[in-house]
Amino acid sequence: MLDEGGLLKKVNLHDYLRKIIQIDGVSGYEDNVAAFISETFSPYVDSTRTDNLGNLILYKRGSKKDAPSILFAAHMDEIGLIVTKIEDNGFLRFTSLGGFDVRTLPGQEVTVYGQKPVNGIIGFKPSYLDLDEEKGQSVEMKNLFIDTGFPREQVEKNIRIGSIAAIKRGFLPLLNNRCAGKAFDDRAGIAVLWQCARELVRIEHEAHLYFVATVQEEVGTRGAIVSTYGISPDLGIAVDVCHGDFPGAMEHEVSPLGEGAVVTVGPNIHPLMAKRLFETAEEYNLPCQRDVSPGPTGTDARAIQISLEGIPTALVSVPLRYMHTSVELIAPEDVKIAGRLLAYFAAGLNRSFLEELSCL
């Protein structure tokens, strides 16, 4: 039996976020994150399984046997690096898994996963050594390297071509309970699912729920492709992050932090799913923002919608500043609100809504 008073109170959302972003889980190598998620969801779900690609599927039974099933997908992978060469003096050349702005990498610390994890700094040439043609140009990945401080012989005992490196960054607490760090894209989404699961301890729901922590989103939503096929849900909602507001941003490209969950509309989204999300937000007084995406979104929603015979799909996001950097910044209250929104949405699902969705 669930010790509701105990568990719900013991770990708060802020702690959850602090812990989950400090676990390394580069695309294709998500095991450690999966273990954490599996453990922290176990009080709230009925069963847990992992598929052949590593997607973690957490199932929570609904109260009605023939009620619809819904998949909530948030990806647990993060962008990272992969070693391509060991130089004579032990420096490591690398390429990326997922999309980095190379200009954010000089001076960044990393953890290289050799047989034993080892710390490194992404080294760079001082600007006074720039050749004429390099002046005024940004640094390229081929001119950067990871410096572990060890000579080649020692490096080669531990690290090989193909070793993975993760960005190293602690949890940075800021004003107003806001926080920054790496991998909030999309561990913030996992935290939304966790919050949703916790809300549902005391909310009755007919629908059968699949919380899926997907793999390899950052390299092409690959986890979502197979997990949706494997589960074959009636509905799907991808939970991800969207661009938060920052100085110099175009207003239409960003959503302000601290103003609640973001629901996307556009061709990737079933219009009635989005409508129902907005209605649910209004009914329960949850602040909610509207975002527009003119084509397939860059999220798991892209894959879910065209799985099997087509699945009514929505996208719920948390605004995040400085995406794909080591200082991704969020307001945890947005995570909490998004989690509640999903919980109430799930609670309102029934057979008749499902029928509405296919009569267009």
Add this chain to the structure above:
Amino acid sequence: MLITELSQIPGVSGDESRVRDFIKEKLSSWGIEHYTDSLGNLFALKEGKKNGSESGLMLSAHMDEVGLLVSSVEKSGHLRFYKVGGVDERALITKPVLVGPNDVMGVIGAKAIHLQKKEERKKPLKIENLCIDIGAKDKDDAERVVKVGDYVSFYSEAGLSGNIVKGKALDNRAGCAALLEILQRDYPCSFTAVFTVQEEVGLRGAIVAAYRIKPRIALVLETTGAIDIPEAKNQDHSTSLGAGPAFTVKDQSIIAHPRVLERLIEVAERQKRTYQFRRYGGSSTDAGAISLAGSGTAAGVISTPCRYIHAPVSMLLKEDWQNLVEITDAFIRSVYEKGLEI
């Protein structure tokens, strides 16, 4: 470890008080007499075991580090900033910082790659387009905890793993740590150790410190760039990690006094300690200011080689630093025993 403890303390040029307080506390606990001047230089008077044996020797290390200074608080609550000293701008992007005397955490953000045009990514980001985000909701919210004129230092955890030391401000907390190490030992002669301010903005502390104590000989303990990286040709390496402390022959501010340089080489050879020569001829050190103070000082520089100085995380080797301490120790004894004719 002294280097990592010192590395953690914010102390941007002009705002060295917390570093100074840390050092003062050490000096007091060791019973070493000390005082400060109006710029903030800290002078420690090391008493020799033999009475009246004043060596005329000054040892120094600068306490300050490069950093930033808040120049405005934007409507959105973001902070604009100036550089203090030669910060490597390219290493600022997406790094955490501490703002003001209360160490308010902030991050230097950057536009997400998804929102950039291809041409945008090819240009380096300019400092005037960067800002610090402390999580404030707006200007008023930010001004509750920070203000224009607050100093900003890098935030990174210092660490020691085997022989490898990493952290911010190793330039020149490694020098400060070496000087503190020396001050704990016994010497036959007296000398003055000076922890200087504002080196990174023009050797300004050293100018007045040297004027005050008028040394005959000075040795500056520094930290210098090791450019022994694959992107630099061998002749551009300046110094290498693991090759021992570096002796300066010349930099932009000084031609090291030949008698001082010769003595450094002599004691290093006698002790069979590894050392190297700094091959880059640019940049300035406190030695330049000291050598020109009053009617002149015979000055030299000994440095720990260090990769990625003036960036959020630098790296040096403990063995290089230890060799610097031992050569400096031997230098002091040699100046007492044999004198040093200028």
